[in-house]
Amino acid sequence: MKPLLPPVFVNGIEISPERIAAEAQNHPAPKAKPGLAWKAAARALAIRELMLQEARARGLSPDPVEIAPGQVETHDEALIRQLSDMAITPAPAADEAALRRIYDAHPDRFRAPSLYEAAHILFPRQNDMARVRAHVDAVLAQLRENPRRFAELARSHSACSSRDNGGVLGQLAQGDTVPEFEAGMDALREGQISDPVETRFGLHLIRLDARARGDVLPFGAVLPRLRDAHAKAAWARAAAQFTADLVAKSSIEGVQLQAA
Template identity: 60%
Template sequence: MTPLLSDVTVNGEAISAAAIADEAQNHPAPKAKPGLAWVAAARALAIRALLLQEAARRGLTPDPQAVAEGQVETADEALIRQLLDEALDPVAPSDADLRAAYEAAPDRWRAPTLYEAAHILLPVRPGDAEGLAAVQAQATALLAQITKDPRAFEALARSNSACPSGQSGGRLGQLISGDTVPEFEAAMDALTEGEIAATPVATRYGLHILRLDARAIGDVLPYESVAPRIQEMLEKAAWANAARDFVTQLSEQATVTGVKLNAA
């Protein structure tokens, strides 16, 4: 097993353990397995080194471009972009490819689902274990009252919810897919109309006592209206595959120590 504090070399170029440790902060991993973040960081820096070495071999000169208002690429970022622009030639998807992607998963191309829901928000800061325990106890007590008398939902929302919707009995009005955080939307999808979630729904904002009042699943959109989106999706996938193959080719020709790139 690779030691967590070992250096990495790419064609003789050293990448220090300190640099890998700094990069590891950008690679989340389970608390019980911090080594996964280290390995991911080591791979990322090794691939970066491979690409910059190839850019130098090709004699590329950095030409940084603006990537956002007030933000310009670094010289290394520019070199990697220029290298990939020069080296990659992904195959453009054909009309047949677009049609096949549409017909393979038509449900993916539906109009947004419409929801009407109500909730009681009990806020808690991420990582606040003591606060979470208190809020869980409060949520359990509120759910017990609502289970006994569902009509109490609105009054309890007014007196307990930290969301402005509490003043409207917890009603959120009409929502569409993407209006809420994914975990909240997933909870709405799991309920039947009129159902109250049996357990509090946890999101980054805290715990929610959730009631789904109505749901209207969007119709499958006609192919012509979604073809541009499908084309963009397939073009991005083709570019990503070409980039992966290019990095694989470089790594197979390189001498790398301290980390394996075959799982990158």
């Protein structure tokens, strides 16, 4: 039987289970699958060790810099930054014509934020979610029979402070709510009431009162964002390739790094 926390070795250097367990606190995972956090932490520490070994092999000496007022890099952070600056070379920046082609091919990606007017009834999460869902279904049945009762039922059943205003949330912009709630609004016609929408807060019945879709922004307005996104993507690809090259020439035990 394999041990629950197998040792991880990077070119013969051990990364202890204790270090991995501490790092795992920085890697969220479902409560039912804590092993995913451990694996993510093990991969992160293994890649960090690979980078540090490569930096030392190249004869780099740490030269920490201040990264925020009163906050200076550690020696390890400085080595990794210096190695990245030296070894990771992204592809040249895209010219304006190439970025224009991206803009013309996907204009809907470059709209101003949409605005919504909506109301909701929130049923918070509880240990007995089957009971919560039964409650939601009962309220929804009443709304299907008489949608005009939305404000009344919000005052009686909603766990959100908006219940005092009949569930009305006022004007919302894209990004003002969690993604699942926004997707629920996007799926509705004006005046329509949703089926139950689940978010981390619980279950919602949403009524969309109005929606104003944002206009497509002119190319000149989005060009700086396109340049920035292209540069970040190019750097990420180059960093991934550099990491893959390090993994390919190294001996890694206890964790799989191919996907990293």
